[in-house]
Amino acid sequence: MTGDSGEGMLSWDESVFRNEHVFEIDYVPETFRHRESQMQSLTYALRPAVRGSRPLNVMIRGPPGTGKTTAVQKLFDEVGAQTRDVQTIRVNCQVNATRYAVFSRLFEGSFDYEPPSSGISFKKLFGQIAEKLVDDDRVLVVALDDVNYLFYENEASDTLYSLLRAHEEHPGAKIGVVVISSDPSLDVIDELDTRVQSVFRPEDIYFPVYDQPEIVDILRERVTRGFHDGVVATDVLERVGGLTADSGDLRVGIDLLRRAGLNAEMRASKTVELEDVETAYETSKYINLSRSLNSLTDNEAALLEVLLEHDGAQAGDVYDRFRERTDLGYTRYSEVVNKLDQLGLIDAEYADIDGRGRSRALTLAYDADAIADRL
Numbered sequence: 001m002t003g004d005s006g007e008g009m010l011s012w013d014e015s016v017f018r019n020e021h022v023f024e025i026d027y028v029p030e031t032f033r034h035r036e037s038q039m040q041s042l043t044y045a046l047r048p049a050v051r052g053s054r055p056l057n058v059m060i061r062g063p064p065g066t067g068k069t070t071a072v073q074k075l076f077d078e079v080g081a082q083t084r085d086v087q088t089i090r091v092n093c094q095v096n097a098t099r100y101a102v103f104s105r106l107f108e109g110s111f112d113y114e115p116p117s118s119g120i121s122f123k124k125l126f127g128q129i130a131e132k133l134v135d136d137d138r139v140l141v142v143a144l145d146d147v148n149y150l151f152y153e154n155e156a157s158d159t160l161y162s163l164l165r166a167h168e169e170h171p172g173a174k175i176g177v178v179v180i181s182s183d184p185s186l187d188v189i190d191e192l193d194t195r196v197q198s199v200f201r202p203e204d205i206y207f208p209v210y211d212q213p214e215i216v217d218i219l220r221e222r223v224t225r226g227f228h229d230g231v232v233a234t235d236v237l238e239r240v241g242g243l244t245a246d247s248g249d250l251r252v253g254i255d256l257l258r259r260a261g262l263n264a265e266m267r268a269s270k271t272v273e274l275e276d277v278e279t280a281y282e283t284s285k286y287i288n289l290s291r292s293l294n295s296l297t298d299n300e301a302a303l304l305e306v307l308l309e310h311d312g313a314q315a316g317d318v319y320d321r322f323r324e325r326t327d328l329g330y331t332r333y334s335e336v337v338n339k340l341d342q343l344g345l346i347d348a349e350y351a352d353i354d355g356r357g358r359s360r361a362l363t364l365a366y367d368a369d370a371i372a373d374r375l
């Protein structure tokens, strides 16, 4: 068999991709356009750290997939390249949603090994981190990424309070905080205890959704780096841009390009066509749903499973089914309902029910099949 299987056909050892890695989740793009003013504000806030002082605290807000994490990552990389006197640590609060877990990650970042799993008190953990900072004469900048998850677990105020008052308990410790929230309905400052509000007056940096021309501009660069020349034509890229703009999440566009490329390969085509994009979109449009579902605890997933069978039912009735599975009390159940509501996975709305006063009806916010497939 020869390598060439005909005009426009891909042979088995050929690929439409030049570098598939540029479509992966942890890829940090070389160029970062349309975020100049945000990068400038961030640089301004962190500049004191490079001079050995405590930086300004920052609150970054914006919907999912608008470049918040990337902005912080890029700046942390730049600071790291400039000086050894500033330590930067990013904590993913989606998987570290308690104060203790956050500080465990800070410990790990400071010492390069995990804290003893036998369990050491929070006070000790914090003491060791602060002591090392002072000994090494370094400034610490902590980014709490997806900080909204700390709010859902009621851990945000305690965590921030400890970080912001570090220099009082541990003289000489200099810590700056960057909180990143991707929940537009969360008023970060308002939801904090007053004791935290009085010490937390962050610089506010907003990341709006990219508009369609910006999306196309950003994705064009990925296409150039990720695909061979001529694989993705302009009209195909425009279509990807349009679908991405509908969702507002750049992640959808990046995933869409990769899946459309795989679809083209499945057809043994040397070019990505509109049909490849349309098919890919059926999966890519749920990328945010998949991310949210992946972060759920067993109890939260159990509630969704109950709702798959009782979509739209009253909270009290759903609870009976939920308790059969989990044995949890009503208070804990209400917390799970609230969290799924905050995550945008369900809608929990009060409605009058005849003669019995007001109760919440629980409905799935996504297509039931889409949830069932990914749970």
Ligand SMILES: Nc1ncnc2c1ncn2[C@@H]1O[C@H](COP(=O)(O)OP(=O)(O)OP(=O)(O)O)[C@@H](O)[C@H]1O
Pocket: 024, 025, 027, 028, 029, 031, 032, 033, 034, 035, 062, 063, 064, 065, 066, 067, 068, 069, 070, 071, 146, 181, 182, 207, 218, 250, 251, 254
């Ligand atoms: N201006 C840009 N140029 C190139 N790539 C970008 C740009 N903005 C975002 N991206 C890419 O889009 C994806 C999502 O960006 P990022 O993770 O920074 O968003 P986010 O706002 O932090 O999202 P979330 O709130 O969901 O965590 C990443 O793959 C990132 O590389």
